[in-house]
Amino acid sequence: MTVRRLDDARTARVLLAPALLALAVLAAWPGLWVLWLSLQRRIPVFGIERFVGPAHYAFLAEDPRFWNAVQVTLIFTFVSVSLEFLLGLGVALGLQGQRRGRRLAVALLLLPWALPSVVTGRMFEWLYHPSAGLLNYVLGGEAINWLGEPTLALPALIAADVWRTMPFVALLSRRPARVRPDVRAHRRRPGQHDGDAHRVRVSQPLPDAAAGLRRRHRRCRVRAGDGRGVGLSQGDRPRGRGHGVRGRGVLRDAVVLAALALWAVPFFWQALTSFKPDTALLAVERLLAAPPTLDHYRAVVQRSVMPAALVNSLGVAALTTAFALVLGAPGAYALARLPVPGKHALLLGIVACTAFPQVAIVGPLFVLLRALDLRDTWAALVLADTSFALPLVLWLLAGFVREVPVAVEEAAEIDGASRLATLGRVVLPLMAPGIASAGLLVFLMAWNELLFAYTFTATEASRTVPVALALFPGVYEVPWGDIAAASMLASLPPIVIVVGLQRWLVRGLTAGALRD
Amino acid sequence: MLARSHAYDAPVLTGGWRGRALVLVLCVLVAGCAQRPDAAAPVTLVFKHAKILGPSDPVPALLREFERRHPGVRVQAESLSWNSDDQHQFFVINLEGRGATFDVMMLDVVWVAEFARAGWLLDLSPWVTRAELEPHFPSTIAPATWNGRVWAMPWLMNVGILYYRADLLGKYGLTPPRTWEALVDQVVRVRAAERNPRLDGVLWQGRQYEGLTVNALEAIWANGGRMFGADGTVFPEEERAAGGLAFLRALIVSGVSPSWVTAADEELSRRHFGDGRAIFLRNWPYAMDLFQAAGSPVRGRVGMAPLPGRVGGAVSAASSGGAHLGVNRRTRHPELAVALVRFLAEAEAQKTMTVGGALNPTRMALYHDRDVVRVHPDFPLVHDLMLRARPRPVTPAYLMLSTTLQPEFSAALVGVKSPRQAIEHARLRLSYLLEGLR
Incomplete structure (x- = not known):
């Protein structure tokens, strides 16, 4: 088998090279180059470019605005993460015994998370409106200026962030007690070759994924699997069925559903607003009483840039997904199955690529795209989005490759199939559901992406949906109804994914620890 | 228009x-x-x-x-x-x-x-x-x-122009104010006599955008301050610059300007004044045609005057x-x-x-x-x-400087920072930016 192993090494290089090259250029290089840039003074339009050493850092150290931002960010992060975890765990517990309406429950839960953050922003802006907002109405008609009052703005922002992030925490912490990873499986077993040792580590990002996998194994009766790499004891069956009185169960399910629906009210309120005439938007009672109208949708479709933006967003998200999958799938296979020197370091590096905040690499990416004269094109956005899409795809698909039983591949090999043929004809078809999951996640993230799209587009015609929505023009007053309608259009793909393609989405979500 | x-x-x-x-x-x-x-x-x-x-x-x-x-x-x-x-x-x-x-x-x-x-x-x-x-x-x-x-x-x-309600001022025997202090007095007088709680005093543009830079600069100029000294120092008359901002803040605190001016641009303030809901308005010349248009509630009732100066400060200084x-x-x-x-x-x-x-x-x-x-x-x-009229500072970095100033001005207007702090912080940042341009 030495020849085979040599071949494998070469194949691995070929399969990984495109993905690694793309990652190096689009994620690693900007992430490192930004450090170098931070030691320089650069104003390209004026031709200023010189080394200033730590001057910028020295300035920031004394800049009150910077320290204020640090303080606000710390408070924001600490408070929202704490709340998200507390609430998320509570909701996860609530969902645990859910029997009826489970799909609906998960759809309601995931909706806030799946919406573009710009839509969330617009929704809460409307909820917080001092005179016409739902929140002040519920609070008894107080005219509280939530976003205009310096002391209230931060709590108001935290509430919006908790609203959209809590569901994600809840989903990831579902059924924590049921799945107990088998520690023994983590240990390297005698006779297990290198690839498997890595496989064990990489393939269990979250217990839940393994649980799902195990269920599928049982259901699909994939005989060839020997459980290696799954990392769970086979004896651990889902429990908790049939306890409690039935009537009580129904009530409990209903309460959980009602609670989730209540959580999603900001979205429903925006949806309702989008169907109400402008004259009714001045007060909550009038909004509720007014007859529905399609005026806002007509206005958005006929007189705004939203139609063009929808096309741009669809194009960019679809191309990003395709690009990341085409580059990522072969690379993931190599990472999961083939001997790759320094595999550990590579995997770490790939994870590290996702650790740069977008705002840190947006500058270097801008310089790069400007040099390539790609600004204001789809290509620019696809390349920029690939910087976060590709690591995700590599990570997720490597995990899914491992779900494909090795024995299947061995059988193909005995039949004389080459590695590539095995990959193309056996492995890829078997992991199609995994590819669909990864693709959905990437599509969703690219659809919702704001910062890159905002930075790299210049003209109205090339804006994507989040940018168009963020810059939605108002003549002299904010056109809340039109904005609501535009928000609904921007939310369509996420809604379709959360409701119609939920199974794949959840699978992808729980298979890889996703950061927002 | x-x-x-x-x-x-x-x-x-x-x-x-x-x-x-x-x-x-x-x-x-x-x-x-x-x-x-x-x-x-x-x-x-x-x-x-x-x-x-x-x-x-x-x-x-x-x-x-x-x-x-x-x-x-x-x-x-x-x-x-x-x-x-x-x-x-x-x-x-x-x-x-x-x-x-x-x-x-x-x-x-x-x-x-x-x-x-x-x-x-x-x-x-x-x-x-x-x-x-x-x-x-x-x-x-x-x-x-x-x-x-x-x-x-x-x-x-x-x-920049001061629009005033000629009918209201005339009713109480007032002439367009030459100083902001006089303007505040007139607002107090007219509102007390009109007994209309919905009648605002003076409207201007305080949203965080270029309009804020213009309005804040006008307030600073009126108070005898400058953005740059002859030698390039930033806000050479620091006290006067802070005093200009403090005056704008005081307009809001005292209710002479409604608190929403911190979110107002030209059109928002122009509409409100055009609906007859304010006594004074700072805006550009374009607004006059709209006030005089057929069907306008303030048609024939609006006058134009130079932007006021400040007592002890400069005479009027409007931005071009x-x-x-x-x-x-x-x-x-x-x-x-x-x-x-x-x-x-x-x-x-x-x-x-x-x-x-x-x-x-x-x-x-x-x-x-x-x-x-x-x-x-x-x-x-x-x-x-x-x-x-006075031009805004002529510098290649104008947009950069203006967007740097806006958050500081805005913070002073909504009361997050004291005017003095805002000027101090703005000065710090602007000096650093300008140093880099040399």
Whole structure:
């Protein structure tokens, strides 16, 4: 088998090279180059470019605005993460015994998370409106200026962030007690070759994924699997069925559903607003009483840039997904199955690529795209989005490759199939559901992406949906109804994914620890 | 009317302009692409300008006249969106690196130095002498002549104005206030007598955008402060600058200005005043036409006055604004492009723009021209206001400086920072930025 192993090494290089090259250029290089840039003074339009050493850092150290931002960010992060975890765990517990309406429950839960953050922003802006907002109405008609009052703005922002992030925490912490990873499986077993040792580590990002996998194994009766790499004891069956009185169960399910629906009210309120005439938007009672109208949708479709933006967003998200999958799938296979020197370091590096905040690499990416004269094109956005899409795809698909039983591949090999043929004809078809999951996640993230799209587009015609929505023009007053309608259009793909393609989405979500 | 206020974030007027602009641009593009380069074909000059909205657009007729005087030359006008930020972004992207697709451009006054420094503008000095600039308002000449050279021709003029409710002031025997202190007294008096809790005192633009820079600068100037000293120091009269901001904050705290002015732009404040719900308003000249329009609740009840000064401070200091015409340095027809710019800035063309399109010219004499005054009876008064106008600092880094200042000004207005702190922090940042530009 030495020849085979040599071949494998070469194949691995070929399969990984495109993905690694793309990652190096689009994620690693900007992430490192930004450090170098931070030691320089650069104003390209004026031709200023010189080394200033730590001057910028020295300035920031004394800049009150910077320290204020640090303080606000710390408070924001600490408070929202704490709340998200507390609430998320509570909701996860609530969902645990859910029997009826489970799909609906998960759809309601995931909706806030799946919406573009710009839509969330617009929704809460409307909820917080001092005179016409739902929140002040519920609070008894107080005219509280939530976003205009310096002391209230931060709590108001935290509430919006908790609203959209809590569901994600809840989903990831579902059924924590049921799945107990088998520690023994983590240990390297005698006779297990290198690839498997890595496989064990990489393939269990979250217990839940393994649980799902195990269920599928049982259901699909994939005989060839020997459980290696799954990392769970086979004896651990889902429990908790049939306890409690039935009537009580129904009530409990209903309460959980009602609670989730209540959580999603900001979205429903925006949806309702989008169907109400402008004259009714001045007060909550009038909004509720007014007859529905399609005026806002007509206005958005006929007189705004939203139609063009929808096309741009669809194009960019679809191309990003395709690009990341085409580059990522072969690379993931190599990472999961083939001997790759320094595999550990590579995997770490790939994870590290996702650790740069977008705002840190947006500058270097801008310089790069400007040099390539790609600004204001789809290509620019696809390349920029690939910087976060590709690591995700590599990570997720490597995990899914491992779900494909090795024995299947061995059988193909005995039949004389080459590695590539095995990959193309056996492995890829078997992991199609995994590819669909990864693709959905990437599509969703690219659809919702704001910062890159905002930075790299210049003209109205090339804006994507989040940018168009963020810059939605108002003549002299904010056109809340039109904005609501535009928000609904921007939310369509996420809604379709959360409701119609939920199974794949959840699978992808729980298979890889996703950061927002 | 739009072109008058394109000094920044100009207001939109009509629905559907966006689609129409797009269609127009597309048509122009298609037409442009369809043309084959041909030695016999006439020279085509491309003129990029902000969308001219309003009752009529006098620009096409002027361009035809230019073509008539220059046989074999065709001028193609292409309009950009109304939004000043969009226009700026368009120019930056296209002037930097991409092939020159236009020859003549309409520039916001505050961009001229920036574009000149970046090397995007043709130096007009060989054609345009200082003497040729003299008939224009002084505050338009300063931005056109950065670094001792002429980079652009003044074209359209703007100035900050105090609008007042002549009927209300007259009712109580008051005349337009010369100082802000007097203005506050008048507000208190009129409101007490009117017993109308919904009547606001004075409206201005406090949203965090270029308009805030303008309003805050005017307040600082009125209080005897400056943004830059002669030696380049930032806010040399620190106390006075802080005092200017403190006064704006005090307007809000005392209720003379409603708290929402910190979210107001030109149109929001103009509408509120136009509905008859405020006594005073700081805005640009364009607002007058709308106040006097048929059906306006304040028609015939509005007066214009210079922006007030401060007791113990300077006399009134209003900011100027407007548009200049520049030539793309990479134009293939510099002689013709310069000729077009000079033609459009001539008295005759400016008069046509003013009479036909309700735009404010930069040539001082036109404000007393008989034909112009017949259409715009208030122009002699506007002339005096414009004469006093002060340009915003002329520096290539203007936009950078302005966007750095805005959050500090805004923080002072909403009370997150004390005015003194805001000026101190602004000074720190501006000094650091300017140091980097050297």
